[in-house]
Amino acid sequence: MGTAKSDVQLKSFSSIFRLDGKVALVTGGSRGIGLHVASGFLQAGCIKVYITARKAKGCDEAVAALNSLPNKLPHARAISVPADSSSVVGIERLVVEIGKTTDHVDILFANAGATWGERFETHPEVAFSKLMDINVKGVFYTVQKLEPLLKRSATVDNPSRVIVNASIAGLGVGELGEHATYSYAASKAAVIHLTKNMAVELAPRGILCNVVAPGFYPTRMASGLIELSGGVGTLAASTPNRRVGAPEDIAALVTFLAAPASKHLNGIVIVTDGGAMLGRSKL
Numbered sequence: 705m706g707t708a709k710s711d712v713q714l715k716s717f718s719s720i721f722r723l724d725g726k727v728a729l730v731t732g733g734s735r736g737i738g739l740h741v742a743s744g745f746l747q748a749g750c751i752k753v754y755i756t757a758r759k760a761k762g763c764d765e766a767v768a769a770l771n772s773l774p775n776k777l778p779h780a781r782a783i784s785v786p787a788d789s790s791s792v793v794g795i796e797r798l799v800v801e802i803g804k805t806t807d808h809v810d811i812l813f814a815n816a817g818a819t820w821g822e823r824f825e826t827h828p829e830v831a832f833s834k835l836m837d838i839n840v841k842g843v844f845y846t847v848q849k850l851e852p853l854l855k856r857s858a859t860v861d862n863p864s865r866v867i868v869n870a871s872i873a874g875l876g877v878g879e880l881g882e883h884a885t886y887s888y889a890a891s892k893a894a895v896i897h898l899t900k901n902m903a904v905e906l907a908p909r910g911i912l913c914n915v916v917a918p919g920f921y922p923t924r925m926a927s928g929l930i931e932l933s934g935g936v937g938t939l940a941a942s943t944p945n946r947r948v949g950a951p952e953d954i955a956a957l958v959t960f961l962a963a964p965a966s967k968h969l970n971g972i973v974i975v976t977d978g979g980a981m982l983g984r985s986k987l
């Protein structure tokens with residue numbers, strides 16, 4: 705009696721969470737969430753990670769720290785490209801600079817952003833102008849200008865990725881009262897919808913677009929609201945999983961959205977807040 709041959713074919717999954725050889729651009733990558741994600745990209749195998757923000761010093765310091773990561777690939781490097789992501793001129797310059805050292809980009813983490821807190825009665829026009837420019841317009845034109853590089857080596861089975869950093873303020877209600885975030889919440893809702901539109905247009909070109917919506921992560925931008933809310937301890941205590949976001953939480957999530965593991969996700973929003981937004985709902 706011969707041994708029956710199995711029909712079961714198991715595929716190797718050993719690289720589904722890896723980014724080996726990938727080229728990434730992180731806007732707002734000089735500190736905070738962007739820097740943690742850039743670190744995650746390099747530790748997952750990216751070969752080039754471009755870091756952009758307005759201040760050259762911040763970009764250079766971030767790149768120096770990233771380039772001394774012990775567990776990146778030996779030839780991998782972070783590259784500083786300072787630019788203003790809120791203006792089309794700045795974005796065009798950024799893309800030209802990047803094009804001098806790569807012929808393609810696999811991953812864009814569109815993360816550069818700003819916030820504004822002021823009550824309803826005095827919430828100023830400049831807040832809307834500034835935040836719509838960086839949080840919405842800047843994301844659209846970064847994707848538009850980078851699209852030729854994003855599609856250059858993309859295929860159906862190896863798609864490029866755009867991952868947009870929004871906020872739970874774009875899904876639920878943001879801060880109200882003295883430090884209300886009307887313009888911020890509206891800009892984050894807008895960029896979520898913008899990304900869904902781009903997801904449908906760009907996926908047939910091999911570019912998938914998804915959104916992450918963080919709750920509180922202690923960074924320079926969040927520090928004001930965190931203090932007003934009573935500090936990290938108070939915020940953690942009022943969050944269902946009893947913590948605020950940590951560097952590895954956002955690095956892991958965005959790396960997943962850039963990796964082969966997520967290549968059938970397009971136009972979705974993933975909330976990373978420990979259940980904070982749900983915990984807030986009261987009838």
Ligand SMILES: NC(=O)c1ccc[n+]([C@@H]2O[C@H](COP(=O)([O-])OP(=O)(O)OC[C@H]3O[C@@H](n4cnc5c(N)ncnc54)[C@H](OP(=O)(O)O)[C@@H]3O)[C@@H](O)[C@H]2O)c1
Binds near residue numbers: 919926
């Ligand atoms: N931290 C949170 O709790 C939280 C929660 C939800 C969503 N988010 C989102 O996460 C993203 C990153 O915020 P973060 O908390 O990490 O804040 P952060 O530490 O203040 O970092 C903001 C980054 O964006 C850059 N940036 C600001 N304006 C820019 C411009 N016009 N052009 C290019 N770069 C610009 C900053 O560098 P320069 O100043 O040198 O330009 C910096 O690198 C934002 O989109 C924010 O809305 C954060």
